[in-house]
Amino acid sequence: MIHPVTGALTLQRYGKDDSEVIYATSRAHLNIALMDAAERIPGVTFHFTEKCTGMNFESDELQLHNESTGKDSAVHTDVVIATDGSSSALRSEMQRTDMCRVEQSYLEYGYKELVIPPGPHGQFLLEKNALHIWPRKTYMLIALPNLDGSFTCTFFFPFKGEPSFESLNTKESVREFFTQQFPDAVALMPDLVKDFFSNPTGSMVTVNCSPWYVDGKVLLLGDAAHAIVPFFGQGMNCAFEDCTTLDEILQKETGSGGPETGTWEGVFGEFERLRKVNADAIADLAVENFVEMRDLVAQPKFQFKKKMESALQQRFPNTFIPKYSMVTFHRIPYSVALSRGKLQDKILDELGSSITSPEEIDWKKADELIRTRLTSLYA
Numbered sequence: 030m031i032h033p034v035t036g037a038l039t040l041q042r043y044g045k046d047d048s049e050v051i052y053a054t055s056r057a058h059l060n061i062a063l064m065d066a067a068e069r070i071p072g073v074t075f076h077f078t079e080k081c082t083g084m085n086f087e088s089d090e091l092q093l094h095n096e097s098t099g100k101d102s103a104v105h106t107d108v109v110i111a112t113d114g115s116s117s118a119l120r121s122e123m124q125r126t127d128m129c130r131v132e133q134s135y136l137e138y139g140y141k142e143l144v145i146p147p148g149p150h151g152q153f154l155l156e157k158n159a160l161h162i163w164p165r166k167t168y169m170l171i172a173l174p175n176l177d178g179s180f181t182c183t184f185f186f187p188f189k190g191e192p193s194f195e196s197l198n199t200k201e202s203v204r205e206f207f208t209q210q211f212p213d214a215v216a217l218m219p220d221l222v223k224d225f226f227s228n229p230t231g232s233m234v235t236v237n238c239s240p241w242y243v244d245g246k247v248l249l250l251g252d253a254a255h256a257i258v259p260f261f262g263q264g265m266n267c268a269f270e271d272c273t274t275l276d277e278i279l280q281k282e283t284g285s286g287g288p289e290t291g292t293w294e295g296v297f298g299e300f301e302r303l304r305k306v307n308a309d310a311i312a313d314l315a316v317e318n319f320v321e322m323r324d325l326v327a328q329p330k331f332q333f334k335k336k337m338e339s340a341l342q343q344r345f346p347n348t349f350i351p352k353y354s355m356v357t358f359h360r361i362p363y364s365v366a367l368s369r370g371k372l373q374d375k376i377l378d379e380l381g382s383s384i385t386s387p388e389e390i391d392w393k394k395a396d397e398l399i400r401t402r403l404t405s406l407y408a
Contacts, residue, residue, distance in 0.1 A: 030159035031326055032213060040159065041326065041335060045342055049358045051160070051262070053173055081113050083122045086243055108293055109247045110275075112268070115236055115256035120249055124238075131238040136258060136319075138168075139194055139230040140185050145217045147178025154217050155180060162322055163211050168192075169323035170211050182214070185323065194230055233258045235312050241301045245293030248300065250275065255308035260319040261356060263311050267363070270307070275300050310363035314356060314370075333385075334377050340387040341377075345399055347407040349373060361406060372402055 031039045043051060067073045082101075083092045090103040111119040123129035148154045153174060155161055161172040161180070168187065172180040187193040197203050200222045207215045215221060236256040241249045251268030278299050282291045325331040341349040352370030355361045376398045380390055 030156055030161045032161060032163045032211070033327065034165075034210065034212070039332075040156075041332070042339075043160075044354060044358055045339065049354065050158075051357065081111070081118045083118050084109065084247065086122075086126065086128070086246060089246060108245065111247055111249050111253050112251045113253050115234060115252040117249060117253035119247055120236075120238060120253055123243060123247070123249075128243050129238050129240060131236065134235040134237070136233045136316075137187055137189070138185055138319075139188050139232055140183050141194075141225060141230050142228050143170075143182040143184055143218060143221060143224045145172060145180035145182055145214070146219070151178035153178050153180075162326060163214060164323050164325075164327045165210055166324045166327075170214060171322070172214070182218070185319075188230075197225075200226075235316065237309065237312065239301075239305070240298075241305070242294070242297035245295075245297065248275075248297045255305075255312065257308075257312045257315045258319060259315070260322060261311065261315040263315065263356060263363075267308060267311050271300075271304055274303055278303075307363040310367040311356070314352075314363065314367055318353075333387075334381060336387045337377055337381055337390065338373075340390060341380075341395065341399070344392070344395070347405045348399055348403050349376075350406060355406075359406075369403065376402065 031041060043049065064075065068075075078095055078097045079093045079102075080096055081091065082094050084090065085092070085103075089105055089107065091106050091109060093102050093104060094100075095102070109119065111117060113119060120129060120131065124131045145154060155172065155174070157174045157178075159174075163170040168185055170182060170184050172182045174180055186197075189195045192206060197206055203222055203225050204215075207218075207221060218224075234256055235258060236252070236254070238249070238254060241254045250271045252264065254271075255267070257264055257267070275296075278296050282296060321331075335351075338349075338351045342351060342354070350359065350361075350369075352366055352373065355366035355369065356363065376395075379398060380395055384390065
């Protein structure tokens with residue numbers, strides 16, 4: 030749902046119909062479900078409050094710090110699957126020992142969480158079946174509905190410049206800025222100023238590193254290997270795909286979950302070969318989608334191209350699938366979505382260069398362009 034500064038709201042579908050919708054999942058409940066599943070597996074043990082601080086790759090000792098007792102310890106281990114996030118201690122250890130090349134690209138933008146509380150009796154004060162976006166070219170506000178009737182809002186804004194987090198440094202400047210730029214949202218945010226100054230300002234980073242493993246000892250997985258910015262909502266999905274791919278490799282190697290005929294180093298190398306191209310692709314797609322969300326969605330040309338995309342998908346459902354749909358509603362690899370998205374964008378430009386309505390599409394030309402440039406994704 031697009032919220033302009035003035036004027037009517039507009040709803041832009043993400044999917045082709047009501048079968049293609051996006052659900053946000055509670056991270057806390059997801060963690061509980063994952064732990065419940067893991068505890069049903071013989072031999073799985075959880076050790077809470079043990080923070081990984083590094084590893085000695087010569088002695089194969091994992092270094093831990095207990096955040097409750099303050100005690101440091103070391104655990105000898107043959108294999109470590111490191112899922113310790115975008116600030117991974119093991120990735121940093123690999124980097125310090127020249128075992129891994131790491132690039133970290135920080136956006137010049139920060140984010141701050143805000144809240145639209147529920148109305149009386151848990152009433153939703155905005156349309157509940159939509160992601161709400163207030164696009165303002167170089168920054169934006171978004172809002173996601175929660176089951177209790179509230180909306181979690183996220184304000185994406187430059188760190189420096191005018192305007193920026195640096196310039197919104199008084200209660201009056203925050204209230205004035207939000208009233209001017211997001212008038213319909215401000216009316217629903219009674220604790221705006223309090224939340225703005227009490228909630229932290231987060232940063233966003235893309236991590237690109239190689240290799241993802243050390244011999245057959247350590248493998249980086251998820252954000253530890255390939256953290257991305259949040260604008261495609263695919264960070265956790267990408268990590269789950271890592272798990273699926275690693276499991277498939279292990280099953281192929283042994284059928285039981287550990288190398289016998291092969292080696293852990295071979296498994297790790299194959300895993301990186303299969304996953305890195307897709308992790309790099311979703312990193313690029315996520316940055317591209319930031320520009321789309323904060324600026325392009327409000328532009329008439331972009332809205333027209335979306336209508337053309339929908340018309341082409343209806344006509345060629347197995348061949349022309351919009352880039353966003355390929356990523357979000359299909360199991361199409363990210364690298365394929367990125368490359369096909371570029372080809373499809375060129376097709377849209379050629380078909381739309383001299384028309385103003387999807388009804389004017391030259392279907393003979395469309396058929397030729399799609400037949401010669403794209404292959405069917407499904408039989």
